[in-house]
Amino acid sequence: MNVSRIDEMIMRLEGLDSLERQDIEELQLKKLNALLMRFKELPHTFYPDLPAHLESLSDLCKLPFTTDEDLACNPGSFLTGSQSEIERVLSDATSGTTGSQKRVFYTAKDLENTVELFKAGLGELVFPGSRTMICMPFSGPNGLGDLIAKAIEALGAVPLKIGSYVNYSELARVLERENPDTFVGFPTNLLSLLRACGKGSLKRALVSADACPGSVTDASEDILGTALFPHYGSREMALGGAICCPAHEGMHLRENHCIAEIVGENGEVLPRGEYGELVITTIGMQAMPLIRYRTGDRAVILKDPCPCGSSVLRLGADISRLNEDKAALADNEMFKFSSVIDCSYKLEEHALSVDIIHNGPIDRTAVISSLSPIFPDCEITLDLTGFSSALYPLYKGKRIIMQE
Ligand SMILES: [Zn+2]
The missing domain is CATH 3.40.50.12780 (ANL, N-terminal domain)
Structure with a gap:
């Protein structure tokens, strides 16, 4: 054996x-x-x-x-x-x-x-x-x-x-x-x-x-x-x-x-x-x-x-x-969207902003509704950046929700 x-x-x-x-x-x-x-x-x-x-x-x-x-x-x-x-x-x-x-x-x-x-x-x-x-x-x-x-x-x-x-x-x-x-x-x-x-x-x-x-x-x-x-x-x-x-x-x-x-x-x-x-x-x-x-x-x-x-x-x-690891929960939702290359989260009081680098169409409404249950009572805004220059670095270190 x-x-x-x-x-x-x-x-x-x-x-x-x-x-x-x-x-x-x-x-x-x-x-x-x-x-x-x-x-x-x-x-x-x-x-x-x-x-x-x-x-x-x-x-x-x-x-x-x-x-x-x-x-x-x-x-x-x-x-x-x-x-x-x-x-x-x-x-x-x-x-x-x-x-x-x-x-x-x-x-x-x-x-x-x-x-x-x-x-x-x-x-x-x-x-x-x-x-x-x-x-x-x-x-x-x-x-x-x-x-x-x-x-x-x-x-x-x-x-x-x-x-x-x-x-x-x-x-x-x-x-x-x-x-x-x-x-x-x-x-x-x-x-x-x-x-x-x-x-x-x-x-x-x-x-x-x-x-x-x-x-x-x-x-x-x-x-x-x-x-x-x-x-x-x-x-x-x-x-x-x-x-x-x-x-x-x-x-x-x-x-x-x-x-x-x-x-x-x-x-x-x-x-x-x-x-x-x-x-x-x-x-x-x-x-x-x-x-x-x-x-x-x-x-x-x-x-x-x-x-x-x-x-x-x-x-x-x-x-x-x-x-509760909200970054992991949010990532689990975000990476279901196949055009998402990377994203990062910033939480300020009741406002969550998500920076997304993507290389295809993104359905904003679908993204927001998938994140809402994880961040109830938060207004969610997305900042989309098309992947073009390739000069973005990989996410550094452990993934977190940045708190302002
Ligand atoms: Zn084994």
Whole structure:
């Protein structure tokens, strides 16, 4: 029987001969207990009061949660090693009330493990000799783009480091001259590229780093003629969290590095198959392992075994923010209109203005009535720009509703 790539990766990294459910859970409990023991030995840790040992994984739910506010208020106390071991730090302002910067630290080993996960995920669609255009931010060594490029090189393939803020004429030139067969980037960026420039030599795509509305997936798959490979990651999981296998039914979690739970509104653990907030315990992170970190993402752990034969748990591919993600809802409506190349939203009190770049007729009334249920009590205006100059750049970063 073929061993799935996620299974191969976990067995190789952990020195295991088999990867049944029991093997995975034994590994997780062992790593969790080693981590709890380590917290007991650290002089200044955020987790001084946790038990030193759990009898079973089911006891994990008795430990307290870790939140973004905790990370922002106590940056140093989450480190388990010395500053000198830190290879990279990512920081950003949290959406919380403190206004502090959340910082996430990685050791070289953490980043190596991420590249291993990327290799397992990309290995399904990137082959020796193939050429992948990476439309992700290249923010220096060990940034997201760089880690993806390393994984592609390790697979014997060619990474084309395009970046994430590129205009359509440059993208058209890449398609024409570089003959990429694979795309890696943000979901809506992929569709914008396909609609503006055509698919050229592209055959396959891995999408990540933002919500992927259903209409964006459907339209992209229609043009490409192949199913997309969605990927899930977060900074707390060193940018790589879960990967899609050939079954295209959800995304396998890196369970050797992360224990996932789904919790309901009152923090209770929900059974598999139910949607709630994804909570992760990052037992495999070296620099900054977290206990029961609330991701703020709405997800489901799928109940049934995967057709690929792996026992590694899967998240459903339809992950979104826990708080209603109006940008994703609006995008889902907007990209149903086949002439929409891209759009952006600005909300000011009760007025929503939508800038639309399009390359064909647009029915204004139909657009407004599809957005109205998402923005009730808002006056909606559209600003239409015909796609001609090709000097527009791809939408930069995660899609948002800009608030005035
Ligand atoms: Zn699978």
